Amino acid sequence: MSLRLVPASAQGSTEAHVVSSQATAHPISGTHDTFRHGLKSASQSVQAGNVSALQGRLEKWQETQTRLQQNMQRSTFGLALPLKQAMEIKIASQELHNPLLEQATITGVPLGGSSNLALEVLRGQDETLDAGDFMGGSTSFSEVLDISGVMERSRGI
Amino acid sequence: MVAAKSVEAPNIGFDFSNYARNQFFGERLQGIPKATSTGTTIVGVIFGGGDSGEEYGVCLGADTRATGGPIVADKNCEKIHYLTPQIRCCGAGTAADTEFVTNLISSNLELHALSQGRPARVVTAMTMLKQYLFRYQGQVGAHLVLGGVDVTGPQLFTVHAHGSTDKLPYVTMGSGSLAAMAVFESSFRENMKREEAIALVARAIRSGIFNDLGSGSNVDVAVITKNGTENMRNYEMPNERGIKSRNYKFRRGTTAWTKEAVRSLIVSEEIKSTTGAGKDQGGVEVVPVPTGAGAGGEEGMEIDT
Numbered sequence: 026m027s028l029r030l031v032p033a034s035a036q037g038s039t040e041a042h043v044v045s046s047q048a049t050a051h052p053i054s055g056t057h058d059t060f061r062h063g064l065k066s067a068s069q070s071v072q073a074g075n076v077s078a079l080q081g082r083l084e085k086w087q088e089t090q091t092r093l094q095q096n097m098q099r100s101t102f103g104l105a106l107p108l109k110q111a112m113e114i115k116i117a118s119q120e121l122h123n124p125l126l127e128q129a130t131i132t133g134v135p136l137g138g139s140s141n142l143a144l145e146v147l148r149g150q151d152e153t154l155d156a157g158d159f160m161g162g163s164t165s166f167s168e169v170l171d172i173s174g175v176m177e178r179s180r181g182i
Numbered sequence: 183m184v185a186a187k188s189v190e191a192p193n194i195g196f197d198f199s200n201y202a203r204n205q206f207f208g209e210r211l212q213g214i215p216k217a218t219s220t221g222t223t224i225v226g227v228i229f230g231g232g233d234s235g236e237e238y239g240v241c242l243g244a245d246t247r248a249t250g251g252p253i254v255a256d257k258n259c260e261k262i263h264y265l266t267p268q269i270r271c272c273g274a275g276t277a278a279d280t281e282f283v284t285n286l287i288s289s290n291l292e293l294h295a296l297s298q299g300r301p302a303r304v305v306t307a308m309t310m311l312k313q314y315l316f317r318y319q320g321q322v323g324a325h326l327v328l329g330g331v332d333v334t335g336p337q338l339f340t341v342h343a344h345g346s347t348d349k350l351p352y353v354t355m356g357s358g359s360l361a362a363m364a365v366f367e368s369s370f371r372e373n374m375k376r377e378e379a380i381a382l383v384a385r386a387i388r389s390g391i392f393n394d395l396g397s398g399s400n401v402d403v404a405v406i407t408k409n410g411t412e413n414m415r416n417y418e419m420p421n422e423r424g425i426k427s428r429n430y431k432f433r434r435g436t437t438a439w440t441k442e443a444v445r446s447l448i449v450s451e452e453i454k455s456t457t458g459a460g461k462d463q464g465g466v467e468v469v470p471v472p473t474g475a476g477a478g479g480e481e482g483m484e485i486d487t
Contacts, residue, residue: 055206079321080198086317087192152293154286156195 026096032085034078091148110147117143221249221396223358224261224272225366225386226329228336228351230407232373238336239376239407240329243383244272245358245391246416247398254398260415262404266291266302268411269330270404271311274356275343276323283324287311304330304337308347316345325355331408358390358397365389380405384418391420 051058095107118141145151176182208214223245230238248256263271263284269291273280287310291302308328315322326341340348340355352370354362365386374382380403387401401418404411 050206055203055210077198077201079319080194080196080201082319083194083196083317084192152297154289154293156286157193158195160195161193161197 026100028093028096029089030093032082032089034082114144114147117141117147221247221358221394222261222274222356223354223362223387223390223394223397224274224327224356225354225362225383225390226272226327226338226352227366227370227374227379227383228329228338229374229376229379230336234373234375236375237407237409238331239379239405240331240336240338241376241379241383242270242272242327242329242404242406243387244402245387245397246400246402247391247396248277249396257399258416260402262402262413264288265307265328266295266330268301268332268406268408269304269307269328270406270411271307271329272327272355273324274327275325279322279324279343280326283311283314283322284326287314301332303332303334304328304339305334308337308339308341311341312345312347315341315343320344327353327355329406331406336406354386354390356390356397358394361389361393362386376405380414380417388418388420 049057095110098107098110139145142151204214225243227241228238229241230236242262244261246256246258246261247254248259259277261272261274261280263273263280265271265284265288271284271287273284287307290310291307294306295302307330311324311326311328315324320343323343324341325343328337328339328341330337338350338353340350340353351372352366354360354366363386365382369382369385383403384401387397390397391399391401399419399421400416401420403414403417405414406412
């Protein structure tokens with residue numbers, strides 16, 4: 026039962042779609058060198074050195090903190106309490122039928138991160154702001170344009 | 183049937199997609215260019231109480247120069263940031279980082295105070311700052327002097343970019359910290375009066391301004407007591423720009439001309455003063471504006487001596 030405070034120094038991040046061509050880079054252009062290394066493949070993106078260690082740390086941060094809290098609660102109060110909390114979080118994060126209903130504003134996700142207030146209260150994030158709540162990073166806060174695509178992805182079609 | 187949400191990484195706010203490209207460029211060039219950090223002198227001191235007869239307080243001071251490498255980027259920037267009505271934070275390091283971190287923590291402190299029903303304490307601000315900065319492993323380059331007065335009394339802390347903090351009666355940070363600390367070490371004493379503390383802080387900042395290249399321009403002071411904060415922006419201006427000794431205007435007729443034709447591009451101009459989305463409000467007088475006046479229009483364009 027791990028009581029880790031900070032994420033282990035990660036080799037990389039969970040963002041599998043970030044493809045980087047550092048290991049196969051062409052010496053002049055910096056892009057993928059097909060001539061020397063063959064066609065681009067997905068395995069390139071998980072090579073060490075392609076992703077920043079800080080990114081992995083930031084992505085795993087919230088998860089590590091909740092795991093620490095759950096482990097401490099389990100050893101102090103028993104299994105029932107963390108199990109109940111996990112059950113409540115699972116119930117609260119169930120999606121509605123239509124992804125459009127989740128968005129509070131016309132332009133997209135409301136400032137503050139999410140329209141699911143119950144989930145934020147359960148996670149203890151309802152009264153704090155974090156960098157991810159007002160900065161998009163690589164995601165954009167724009168509206169859902171392809172509803173069919175979102176529905177297909179959420180149902181695994 | 184309820185659809186389960188696909189597992190996605192939480193939004194961390196920062197975009198790392200250029201990391202590999204930057205590493206590649208770093209190898210090709212002399213190294214990855216570092217974010218330019220500002221040279222600064224920021225100080226804080228606790229005064230009052232004890233034999234001085236005055237109430238407790240914290241006095242913060244800062245210079246006003248922002249540098250980008252060897253160039254002065256801002257001659258009169260504000261380095262004393264607002265956190266709560268009774269807590270202020272001076273920031274050294276990368277200017278954008280100090281700005282954003284103090285704004286974010288200020289919002290969080292307001293939310294915290296609203297939910298607790300009492301004014302936020304300085305240790306709360308310090309804890310929020312240190313936990314945020316530790317998470318980013320020092321990549322958020324914010325070195326802060328945090329001071330304020332709350333129910334527990336006057337508090338003064340320093341927070342470094344990696345998340346370490348100190349609690350001290352007098353502190354200095356930034357590139358001019360050694361010059362300012364020299365002044366403090368020789369002249370600080372406990373239970374100073376308010377005027378003494380302000381004079382000491384101004385002297386320490388002046389020492390940083392004159393002895394450190396990264397600090398300069400004016401002295402900003404903020405005095406916090408349990409009744410509130412007094413912001414003295416540009417309390418001292420020891421670097422006023424001097425009047426130029428020679429006149430650089432040319433006498434009319436220096437360059438000869440053969441023909442002159444002056445045509446005004448604006449025939450007439452009417453300004454209607456309105457409010458409310460520009461709609462015409464009845465009963466408001468319409469003032470015609472003489473052409474040629476305005477910013478830089480008339481008085482700036484002297485040709486004759």
